[in-house]
Amino acid sequence: MNPRIVFMGSPEFAVPSLRKVAESYNVVGIVTQPDRPAGRGRSLTPPPVKLLAQEMDLPIIQPLSLKQTEVLEQLRSWKPDLVVVAAFGQILRPEVLDVPPRGCVNVHASLLPRWRGAAPIQAAILHGDERTGVTIMLMDPGMDTGPILSQRAIQILHQDTAASLGDRLAKLGAELLIETLPGYLEKGIQPVAQDGSQVTYAPRLRKEDGELDFNQPAVSLVRRVHAFNPWPGAYTTWKNQILKIHQAKVELSDEVESALSPGQHAIVREPGRAQGLPAICTAQGLLVLDELQPAGKKSMSGRVFLQGARDWA
Numbered sequence: 001m002n003p004r005i006v007f008m009g010s011p012e013f014a015v016p017s018l019r020k021v022a023e024s025y026n027v028v029g030i031v032t033q034p035d036r037p038a039g040r041g042r043s044l045t046p047p048p049v050k051l052l053a054q055e056m057d058l059p060i061i062q063p064l065s066l067k068q069t070e071v072l073e074q075l076r077s078w079k080p081d082l083v084v085v086a087a088f089g090q091i092l093r094p095e096v097l098d099v100p101p102r103g104c105v106n107v108h109a110s111l112l113p114r115w116r117g118a119a120p121i122q123a124a125i126l127h128g129d130e131r132t133g134v135t136i137m138l139m140d141p142g143m144d145t146g147p148i149l150s151q152r153a154i155q156i157l158h159q160d161t162a163a164s165l166g167d168r169l170a171k172l173g174a175e176l177l178i179e180t181l182p183g184y185l186e187k188g189i190q191p192v193a194q195d196g197s198q199v200t201y202a203p204r205l206r207k208e209d210g211e212l213d214f215n216q217p218a219v220s221l222v223r224r225v226h227a228f229n230p231w232p233g234a235y236t237t238w239k240n241q242i243l244k245i246h247q248a249k250v251e252l253s254d255e256v257e258s259a260l261s262p263g264q265h266a267i268v269r270e271p272g273r274a275q276g277l278p279a280i281c282t283a284q285g286l287l288v289l290d291e292l293q294p295a296g297k298k299s300m301s302g303r304v305f306l307q308g309a310r311d312w313a
Contacts, residue, residue, distance in 0.1 A: 003081035003102070003185060004028045010047040013166055014086035016174035017107050018052055021084055024178060027058055029078040031071075033089050034062045066096055075099045082185070085139065086173065094141050102185065104139040107173040109166070111135060111151055113194040115202040116144035121169060122162050123202035125227035128219075131155050132165070134173040136180045138191045147191030150180040161229040161247075207232045214262040218250040218285030236280070238294070246299055247291035257281060265313040267306065277302040278312050 005025045007018050010033040021027060030053040038045035053060050059078075063071045072095055075083075080100045085092070086107040097104050110120035112135040117123075124132040133153035140146040152172055156165060183189035210232040212221050225234040225248045234245045251268050260266060260281035267276040268288050279286040293299040306312060 002026045004079055006031065006075060006078055006080040006083045006100070007049075007053075007086075008032070008083060008088040008092075009049045009086040010089050011087050012048045013109065013170045013173075014049050014088070014107075015052055016170045017084065017086040017177050018049055020174040020178040021181075022056055022058070025181070027056075028080060029074070030058050030060045031066075031075075031088070032060065032062055034064060066090055066093060072096065072099070082181075084177070084181075086177075091143065092139060092141075097139060097141065105149065105177075105181070105184065106137050106139050106144075106146070107177050108135045108137055108144055109169045109173065110202070111153055112137060112144060112148060113196065113199040115200055117202035118204040119202045121166050122205060122227040123200075124156060125160060125162060125165065126223050128223055129156055132169070134169055134176055136173075136177055138184075145194065147193050149184055149189050149191055150176055152176045159226075161226045163230050205232050210234045212236050212245070212287075214280055214282045214287070216283055218282040218287045221282060221287050222248050222250055241295035243295070244293040244299075245289055245291075246293060247289075249288045249290060251279060251286040251288045253286060257284075257286065267313050275303045276306065278306055278309070 003025060005021060005027050006029045007021060007027055008031040009018060030049065032047050032049045032053070035044040035046045037043065050060055050062065061071065061074055075096065076099055082102040083100045083104040085104055092104060108120065110124060111133045115123045121132070131153050133151055135151045136149045137144070137146045138149060154168060154172060180189060210228045212224065212234055225245050228234045229246055235242050236245065237243060262281055262283050264281045266279045266281060266286060268279045268286060269276045277288050277290065279288045289302045291299060291301055292305055294305070
């Protein structure tokens with residue numbers, strides 16, 4: 001029997017999983033987030049999962065909330081044997097979880113029970129984890145509390161941002177999902193309860209989380225820059241305007257640090273290069289700005305920025 005599957009997901013992270021599931025199973029419906037304003041023009045933009053579902057000519061609904069009566073009616077009318085969820089963006093209430101006889105399987109971007117919650121990729125980078133991974137889990141009414149079906153780990157690279165790590169985890173999650181589903185559907189894989197003593201949480205990010213505090217060490221600030229790229233974005237202020245920081249690194253210089261206090265600007269000279277890089281003193285080390293974006297301008301390298309910012313330091 002080819003099981004009937006409803007897929008729930010919204011962002012780019014969910015696209016590889018939908019593609020893999022649709023190649024192997026009978027996907028009878030898609031539930032994704034509504035179109036939302038995006039970009040400078042704030043024009044309504046569909047979620048990536050919707051775009052792929054349209055290419056595949058799959059039925060789509062985009063509810064503001066799963067609490068709407070008509071949403072539950074639509075789910076039941078599709079008669080799914082299983083619901084597959086990947087970064088959908090809403091908690092599934094018990095009435096939804098009970099619709100498919102084989103339950104709801106989720107692709108989560110961490111090695112549960114570490115980093116339950118909305119921002120596991122960012123949390124892993126922010127806290128300096130050496131590795132992370134994906135978990136295929138059977139959902140229950142809690143937030144990422146359900147039993148585990150399978151997991152796979154990868155190393156977090158030194159230069160990884162939330163975007164680059166998210167791309168790798170999306171592909172890994174899709175591969176592990178499609179490897180796990182046959183065993184689960186044929187009852188060869190039994191769910192294993194999470195270890196409650198190892199739980200950590202990754203709460204939903206806010207725009208203000210991106211503001212850098214230079215009373216922290218540079219190592220912590222580099223993690224924040226990488227974790228919050230592309231959203232909410234790390235930033236400071238310069239000339240009373242937002243200065244976004246997309247890529248950064250640490251420079252340790254006792255001579256420079258002793259002459260500056262946290263938040264003061266510096267220029268770091270590299271051997272063999274006439275042009276320096278902008279830097280900001282922190283509680284420990286200099287935060288060197290490799291790529292940044294002044295207000296109203298495009299992203300640029302630190303060297304290009306200094307050409308037009310002669311008064312940086």
